[in-house]
Each structure stands twice: as C-alpha cells, then as structure tokens.
Amino acid sequence: MDKPETTEPDELSLKDVLLKYKLVVKYLKTKILIIAVFGVLGGALGLTYAFIKKPVYTATCTFVLDEGKAGGGLSQVAGLASLAGIDLGGATGGGGVFQGDNIMELYKSRNMIEKVLLSEITVNNNKQLLIDRYIKVLGLRRKWKQDDIDTINFQGASGSFSRKQDSIITDIAKTINKKVLKISKPDKKLTIIEVDISFVDEIFAKEFNDKLVTTVNDFYIKTKTKKTLTNVNILQRQADSVKNVLNNSLGGVASSIDAIPNANPLQTILKVPSQRKQIDVQASSAIYAEIVKNLELSKITLRQEAPLIQVIDNPVLPLVVTKIGKIAAAIIGLFLGAFLTSLVLATKKLFGN
Structure with missing residues (x-):
C-alpha cells in the first residue's frame, strides 16, 4: 500500500522576503497620497491634543x-x-x-x-x-x-x-x-x-x-x-499629687509643734502628733524623690524617641x-498617522485577498 504523501509547509527564503518587501514598498508608493493625507490628519490631531491637554x-x-x-x-x-x-x-x-x-x-x-x-x-x-x-x-x-x-x-x-x-x-x-x-x-x-x-x-x-x-x-x-508621652504625663500627675501631700504634711508638723510650744519633756505623749506628721513628711519625701527621678528619666527617653x-x-x-509642545505634538502626530496608515496598507497587501 502506498504511503500517503506528506506536504511540508514552504519555507520563506531570504529572496522571497526581499521580493515581498519590494512589492510592499512599490505598493505603498502608489498610496503615497493616502499616507500623506492621514499623516496630515495625525499632525492636526496631535496639535489639537496639545491645545486641549492641560499642563x-x-x-x-x-x-x-x-x-x-x-x-x-x-x-x-x-x-x-x-x-x-x-x-x-x-x-x-x-x-x-x-x-x-x-x-x-x-x-x-x-x-x-x-x-x-x-x-x-x-x-x-x-x-x-x-x-x-x-x-x-x-x-x-x-x-x-x-x-x-x-x-x-x-x-x-x-x-x-x-x-x-x-x-x-x-x-x-x-x-x-x-x-x-x-x-x-x-x-x-x-x-x-x-x-x-x-x-x-x-x-x-x-x-x-x-x-x-x-x-x-x-x-x-x-x-x-505617644507611649512615652503618656508615661510622662502620668508621672507628672503623680509628682504633683505627692508634692501636695508633702506640703500638707509639712504644714501639719508645724501646726502640731505650734499647738504645744512648751511641751513638758516628761510627757512624751504630747510629742506623738508631731512625730506622726514627721513620719508622713519623710515617707512623702522618699516617694516624691523616686517619682521625680522616674519623671526626669522618662523625659530624657521622650527626647531620645522623638x-x-x-x-x-x-x-x-x-x-x-x-506640557507637550505644539510643534512636537504635531510632528509626533504626523509620523504616527503616516506610520499607522502604512502599516495597515502593508498588512492588507500581504494578507488580503
């Protein structure tokens, strides 16, 4: 039984490519008027775009x-x-x-x-x-x-x-x-x-x-x-609060002493109120010192973090x-219009019926 014939697609040689190129060029020369018209139209569109386009x-x-x-x-x-x-x-x-x-x-x-x-x-x-x-x-x-x-x-x-x-x-x-x-x-x-x-x-x-x-x-x-600033504000309020307590305690000590200016040394019970106030002063002083220390260190941290x-x-x-220049827009439109027209005509010539 005979083997079926196989047909291989024709390969384009360099000579065929050159022939097609010459054919297209010759065809485009006959359409130079159309290409020129569309080129001018493209230039006009480019110029119009340059006028319309806002800077x-x-x-x-x-x-x-x-x-x-x-x-x-x-x-x-x-x-x-x-x-x-x-x-x-x-x-x-x-x-x-x-x-x-x-x-x-x-x-x-x-x-x-x-x-x-x-x-x-x-x-x-x-x-x-x-x-x-x-x-x-x-x-x-x-x-x-x-x-x-x-x-x-x-x-x-x-x-x-x-x-x-x-x-x-x-x-x-x-x-x-x-x-x-x-x-x-x-x-x-x-x-x-x-x-x-x-x-x-x-x-x-x-x-x-x-x-x-x-x-x-x-x-x-x-x-x-934000975090460190919040910490600084809290410490500042605490410092102000403790300072007020300390000032009141100092006033309390002075009032207790003034209440009994010449207390009998043998009656130690008379010294208890002032001693209690002094303890409050010492405690408030220690707390205030620590808070102020924390506050100053937090302020340094805040400056470092900022x-x-x-x-x-x-x-x-x-x-x-x-903005696009009017002359540049017209030239670009001219060449673009001529190129696209030539491309369409060449494609139609090569692949058209």
Missing part, C-alpha cells in the same frame, strides 16, 4: 527623617534603673509603631488624604476646602448630575458624613494615590524622602503638598512618642510645569 504642575517637598533611638545611650541607664525598680517605658525597647519606610505608606493612607482634602485654604481672600477645589477643577459636579449628587457638600465633621460622601472621598483618595501622589527616596541609602504632587491646578498641587507633609509628619511624631523631621525644600510658586 501638569508638580509640587515637590523633600525632608530628612532621623528616627528617634528608643534605646541608644539610655540602654545602660535603663538596665540599672530596672534593678532599682524604675520602669523607663520605651527606654529599653528597640522597636516602635513606625520604622524605616513605613512613613511612606502612611502618606498613602485614606485617613491622611481625607484630613488634607477636608482642610481649608485661602485663595484670593476666599476660603474653600481642598476637596471642593479638586472637584471644581476637574468639573466633577457636571458628571454627577446624572446621579443627582451634584449639590453634595463636605462641610462639617467627617464622622457625620453619609455613605455617599464617604464613597466619594474614597474614590478621590484612590485617584490621588494612583495619579497625583508620588512618594520616593531618591537614594535608598539615605533617609531623605521626596513627596511629589502632580496636578493640573497649580494652587491645589502646592497647598495639598504643604498640608499633606505637615499632617502626616505631625501624626508620625505624635504616634511615635524623631527629627527636617524639611529641606518646600514647594514654591511658580511650580515646575510639564
């Missing part, structure tokens, strides 16, 4: 972050203090709520962005919320008319906002994170952090950058030192602006 303003703030050292030089003091029954709180600890690059993620949190959006700015002697300026610049209220939410406002406390208001803020925060906000470290070996806000409105970009940096950095410092955030450069007007 983007970028506000940049750079600051250096020096993390507070929870242990540092106090580690040995804290160890000795613990033997004496003194608790220095975070002095012996090595970690904190935020470490390293976590502050960069804090900048992207919805809570921080919401606080900034709901903050008030003054433009041309008129006060307005940043979120209202954002909505006005992008013309969002026109888009919201079909949903009957074009009259919504964001006055008042955020805790009393409706579900729709919270939803809008969440959407805006996501958009800002994705398209407006950029947090970076120019050099990973350094502790310099750069915050960029890029937006089509120059005032919004600058004000949002200023308020975001202030809001996040203040929150970071307060949270970083991170240092020093702004290097603040955004200043006029901001850096990014």
Whole structure:
C-alpha cells in the first residue's frame, strides 16, 4: 500500500522576503497620497491634543527623617534603673509603631488624604476646602448630575458624613494615590524622602503638598512618642499629687509643734502628733524623690524617641510645569498617522485577498 504523501509547509527564503518587501514598498508608493493625507490628519490631531491637554504642575517637598533611638545611650541607664525598680517605658525597647519606610505608606493612607482634602485654604481672600477645589477643577459636579449628587457638600465633621460622601472621598483618595501622589527616596541609602504632587491646578498641587507633609509628619511624631508621652504625663500627675501631700504634711508638723510650744519633756505623749506628721513628711519625701527621678528619666527617653523631621525644600510658586509642545505634538502626530496608515496598507497587501 502506498504511503500517503506528506506536504511540508514552504519555507520563506531570504529572496522571497526581499521580493515581498519590494512589492510592499512599490505598493505603498502608489498610496503615497493616502499616507500623506492621514499623516496630515495625525499632525492636526496631535496639535489639537496639545491645545486641549492641560499642563501638569508638580509640587515637590523633600525632608530628612532621623528616627528617634528608643534605646541608644539610655540602654545602660535603663538596665540599672530596672534593678532599682524604675520602669523607663520605651527606654529599653528597640522597636516602635513606625520604622524605616513605613512613613511612606502612611502618606498613602485614606485617613491622611481625607484630613488634607477636608482642610481649608485661602485663595484670593476666599476660603474653600481642598476637596471642593479638586472637584471644581476637574468639573466633577457636571458628571454627577446624572446621579443627582451634584449639590453634595463636605462641610462639617467627617464622622457625620453619609455613605455617599464617604464613597466619594474614597474614590478621590484612590485617584490621588494612583495619579497625583508620588512618594520616593531618591537614594535608598539615605533617609531623605521626596513627596511629589502632580496636578493640573497649580494652587491645589502646592497647598495639598504643604498640608499633606505637615499632617502626616505631625501624626508620625505624635504616634511615635505617644507611649512615652503618656508615661510622662502620668508621672507628672503623680509628682504633683505627692508634692501636695508633702506640703500638707509639712504644714501639719508645724501646726502640731505650734499647738504645744512648751511641751513638758516628761510627757512624751504630747510629742506623738508631731512625730506622726514627721513620719508622713519623710515617707512623702522618699516617694516624691523616686517619682521625680522616674519623671526626669522618662523625659530624657521622650527626647531620645522623638524623631527629627527636617524639611529641606518646600514647594514654591511658580511650580515646575510639564506640557507637550505644539510643534512636537504635531510632528509626533504626523509620523504616527503616516506610520499607522502604512502599516495597515502593508498588512492588507500581504494578507488580503
């Protein structure tokens, strides 16, 4: 029985490729007018885009972050203090709520962005919320008319906002994170952090950058030192309370002595009231001394733990602006239109019927 014939696909040789190339080039030469027309059309579209496209303003703030050292030089003091029954709180600890690059993620949190959006700015002697300026610049209220939410406002406390208001803020925060906000470290070996806000409105970009940096950095410092600061406040109240007791005890001793100025030495019972008051004074003095010691050590710990955030450069007007040139846009559109037209015609010639 004869074996079935097998057909192998024809392999394109270099000669065939060159022939097809010449054929396509020759064909495109006959369509040069069409290519030119679509090239000019592409150039016109590019020029139109350059006129329509709004320039983007970028506000940049750079600051250096020096993390507070929870242990540092106090580690040995804290160890000795613990033997004496003194608790220095975070002095012996090595970690904190935020470490390293976590502050960069804090900048992207919805809570921080919401606080900034709901903050008030003054433009041309008129006060307005940043979120209202954002909505006005992008013309969002026109888009919201079909949903009957074009009259919504964001006055008042955020805790009393409706579900729709919270939803809008969440959407805006996501958009800002994705398209407006950029947090970076120019050099990973350094502790310099750069915050960029890029937006089509120059005032919004600058004000949002200023308020975001202030809001996040203040929150970071307060949270970083919250535990030790609470300990300091407690010790301060205890010190004030014991001091009042000590002052009252000293007054009691003086009153007891004054009550019997010339007491009979043989009647020792007369000395008991003043001796009791003196014991109270001695006990209160010892307690007060220990509390004051703990208080001062806790204050040192607080200063050690407090991170240092020093702004290097603040955004200043006029901001850096990014926009596409009209000539460049027209040239890019021209070449893009001609290229795409040529590609379509060549594909049709090679694979068309």
